[in-house]
Amino acid sequence: MAQTRIVLFVLGLGLAGTASAQDDADLATGEQVYNTWCVHCHDDNRPWSGGGTQALEVKYQGELPADLRERTDMSADLITAYVRDGLYRMPPFRLTEIGEEDMRALAAYLTRNNPE
Amino acid sequence: MAIPPGVSESDFNQALQEFENIVGSEWVFTSPEAVALYRDTYSPFYDDEGERLTSAAIAPDSSEQVQAIMRVCNRYRIPIYPISTGKNLGYGSAAPAYSGSMVLDLKRMDRILEVDTRNHTVLVEPGVTFFQIYQHFRDNNLELDLDIPDPAWGSLIGHALDRGVAHTYTDFGRDRFSTGCGMEVVLANGDLVRTGTGALETSTMWQHYRYGVGPYVDGIFSQSNFGVVTKMGFWIRPRHRGFRTGYVHVPNYEDLEALIDVECELSNSGINNGMTFFGSDVMSPFAQDPEIRAQLPSSGPLDLAAIDRLRQERNTGFWWAKLDFNAPLKVSAAQWEHCQDVYSAAIPGCWFEEEIALEFPLSEEEKARLNTPGNPEMVHLGMPSLARFRGGNRSPRNPDPDWGHLWFAPLIPKRAEDIFRAQRVFDQAYRERGIDAGVTYFARIPMFWHARVGVFLASLSVGRDIEANRKSREDFLYLVQVAADNGWQEYRTPSFFQTEVMDMTCGFNDHALMRFYETLKDAVDPNGILSAGRYGIWPEHLREEKAPWHKRG
Ligand SMILES: Cc1cc2nc3c(=O)[nH]c(=O)nc-3n(C[C@H](O)[C@H](O)[C@H](O)COP(=O)(O)OP(=O)(O)OC[C@H]3O[C@@H](n4cnc5c(N)ncnc54)[C@H](O)[C@@H]3O)c2cc1C
Numbered sequence: 173m174a175q176t177r178i179v180l181f182v183l184g185l186g187l188a189g190t191a192s193a194q195d196d197a198d199l200a201t202g203e204q205v206y207n208t209w210c211v212h213c214h215d216d217n218r219p220w221s222g223g224g225t226q227a228l229e230v231k232y233q234g235e236l237p238a239d240l241r242e243r244t245d246m247s248a249d250l251i252t253a254y255v256r257d258g259l260y261r262m263p264p265f266r267l268t269e270i271g272e273e274d275m276r277a278l279a280a281y282l283t284r285n286n287p288e
Numbered sequence: 289m290a291i292p293p294g295v296s297e298s299d300f301n302q303a304l305q306e307f308e309n310i311v312g313s314e315w316v317f318t319s320p321e322a323v324a325l326y327r328d329t330y331s332p333f334y335d336d337e338g339e340r341l342t343s344a345a346i347a348p349d350s351s352e353q354v355q356a357i358m359r360v361c362n363r364y365r366i367p368i369y370p371i372s373t374g375k376n377l378g379y380g381s382a383a384p385a386y387s388g389s390m391v392l393d394l395k396r397m398d399r400i401l402e403v404d405t406r407n408h409t410v411l412v413e414p415g416v417t418f419f420q421i422y423q424h425f426r427d428n429n430l431e432l433d434l435d436i437p438d439p440a441w442g443s444l445i446g447h448a449l450d451r452g453v454a455h456t457y458t459d460f461g462r463d464r465f466s467t468g469c470g471m472e473v474v475l476a477n478g479d480l481v482r483t484g485t486g487a488l489e490t491s492t493m494w495q496h497y498r499y500g501v502g503p504y505v506d507g508i509f510s511q512s513n514f515g516v517v518t519k520m521g522f523w524i525r526p527r528h529r530g531f532r533t534g535y536v537h538v539p540n541y542e543d544l545e546a547l548i549d550v551e552c553e554l555s556n557s558g559i560n561n562g563m564t565f566f567g568s569d570v571m572s573p574f575a576q577d578p579e580i581r582a583q584l585p586s587s588g589p590l591d592l593a594a595i596d597r598l599r600q601e602r603n604t605g606f607w608w609a610k611l612d613f614n615a616p617l618k619v620s621a622a623q624w625e626h627c628q629d630v631y632s633a634a635i636p637g638c639w640f641e642e643e644i645a646l647e648f649p650l651s652e653e654e655k656a657r658l659n660t661p662g663n664p665e666m667v668h669l670g671m672p673s674l675a676r677f678r679g680g681n682r683s684p685r686n687p688d689p690d691w692g693h694l695w696f697a698p699l700i701p702k703r704a705e706d707i708f709r710a711q712r713v714f715d716q717a718y719r720e721r722g723i724d725a726g727v728t729y730f731a732r733i734p735m736f737w738h739a740r741v742g743v744f745l746a747s748l749s750v751g752r753d754i755e756a757n758r759k760s761r762e763d764f765l766y767l768v769q770v771a772a773d774n775g776w777q778e779y780r781t782p783s784f785f786q787t788e789v790m791d792m793t794c795g796f797n798d799h800a801l802m803r804f805y806e807t808l809k810d811a812v813d814p815n816g817i818l819s820a821g822r823y824g825i826w827p828e829h830l831r832e833e834k835a836p837w838h839k840r841g
Pocket of ligand 1: 370515
């Protein structure tokens with residue numbers, strides 16, 4: 173996010189302020205969705221975690237970060253597919269739980285550090 | 289687009305139009321992608337013949353909308369299956385008992401309608417989760433708590449209606465349904481009723497007195513299909529003040545009898561008021577000592593003499609009881625002391641060990657230690673999490689996880705002789721079926737969520753190998769029959785096996801109880817639209833097709 177803002181600033185775009193406020197709002201919503209639906213399993217691996225982070229630690233053996241919030245390799249589509257299909261004991265999330273807009277915000281949040 | 293069984297395409301299209309008029313098109317789901325979200329990914333029928341599928345879903349926002357939906361369903365004979373939060377994983381999740389039904393998804397109705405902070409009650413809608421209500425109490429500085437089941441993303445109402453269980457204070461939601469007080473129900477025929485004192489239009493105590501005047505009917509809306517519960521009241525508790533845990537160890541195998549009988553005396557008199565766990569020092573399924581493990585037969589009878597030698601060498605007990613006290617520490621100090629006195633008098637050679645004494649609010653350090661060895665789990669303190677999922681997910685000990693499980697959940701009386709018998713019976717049944725129990729059954733003691741019975745809970749694995757899933761299905765039905773032959777009934781069972789389980793376990797007087805349920809069903813749901821097949825109760829037009837009890841005819 174910080175990076176995006178700097179680029180926009182340098183280019184001096186008139187709309188930079190609005191676009192960035194919109195992005196910020198999306199990321200804030202995305203983080204909120206994450207904290208409602210995901211963090212209980214995908215956290216920093218505390219003893220009471222539901223074990224998503226531990227599972228990814230074992231799956232990737234350090235090749236990728238185990239905490240989803242640190243990943244930079246997943247596309248929004250891939251994240252959406254996992255959330256809607258489920259994987260192993262992670263069940264699918266329904267539209268009454270995470271609506272389409274919330275899903276977009278969640279994906280934006282989890283891809284915020286992806287390389288361009 | 290899938291069409292529910294028994295409904296013509298043109299009728300269904302007409303109905304969908306009417307549904308959209310009721311809830312808005314955004315909340316009627318018919319696309320394959322949206323509908324697939326209601327699949328039960330834990331089902332042993334997954335991708336196999338017999339999987340219970342959903343044809344469409346609808347998500348209302350009010351009781352009035354639910355009534356309108358019921359009227360449309362009755363008009364076009366559309367089978368529909370209500371869920372609150374649909375997280376009934378291991379018992380059928382959100383998928384309907386009658387394949388092809390629509391799902392009535394009540395998640396959007398998630399209002400906490402009333403909270404009585406002075407006499408400790410709440411009134412909630414179906415979508416309210418344990419995470420949500422816990423946060424609501426904290427955000428608003430309400431000095432309230434409630435008992436929380438392992439997965440806190442479930443709902444108070446769904447949990448209650450499937451008669452789910454939790455982990456703390458005896459009477460405050462450990463047996464959730466028993467704390468219910470007052471319901472609003474949309475009957476299958478679309479009528480709206482309020483039970484208990486809610487029947488009085490000017491009622492001032494709907495959540496404070498359960499029975500009202502006249503017959504008490506709330507029970508028939510649990511594990512059944514007579515109505516859609518749109519509001520429900522619960523008794524909750526004032527904020528937890530303290531928590532204490534003490535262990536009682538007893539030296540001999542036979543001491544289990546007195547260990548349990550004394551615990552019954554203490555808990556049934558309210559002195560020990562938390563949920564007690566029992567286990568074995570020498571044979572705990574979690575015992576990591578390789579020498580002890582070597583003595584635990586994966587099959588065949590137990591070599592008690594050998595195990596007792598190891599016990600003596602290690603100077604441990606044979607069994608333990610972990611007593612939990614939910615009370616301010618000053619009070620629980622006296623409770624714990626009294627328990628020790630009673631045990632000392634009853635069991636020669638027993639000894640005690642206090643594990644932990646906590647006062648609320650917990651310090652950050654105390655919080656950080658929760659769910660680690662020697663410390664309570666969050667659920668034991670009424671704190672929400674999803675921690676129980678950890679065990680089934682991929683981990684160093686479980687590098688190749690399965691996708692789910694079905695719960696085998698037979699009740700066993702809270703008596704040592706029954707428990708010893710259950711250990712033998714299920715050990716043998718597991719061996720006959722070649723089920724890997726992981727550890728011997730001889731150390732297993734039921735979970736005492738309820739006061740006078742235990743649940744001998746076991747999960748059967750579900751993956752993506754169809755043959756292996758079929759075996760889990762057969763194993764499950766075999767185990768239910770073995771339990772029934774021994775006088776043990778399921779406390780709750782997966783939606784896809786409810787017909788078989790009711791048939792196997794409710795046969796008294798030629799299934800008289802099922803006949804009574806069917807009489808009720810026909811009266812309140814003459815078109816048979818609501819949750820057909822839930823807990824084996826089928827509407828008249830499907831009874832022959834869905835057969836057992838026992839095979840009809
Ligand atoms: C790892 C793990 C641990 C678990 N631990 C526990 C535990 O400690 N205790 C426990 O009890 N369970 C446990 N479960 C089982 C289950 O996940 C929970 O009981 C869960 O709370 C039930 O889901 P729910 O609240 O979303 O209910 P729902 O799925 O919404 O409801 C269950 C059923 O009740 C009926 N129903 C629901 N709402 C209504 C309504 N408003 N009107 C009419 N009928 C309705 C429907 O038939 C529905 O299928 C566990 C499961 C897993 C996977």
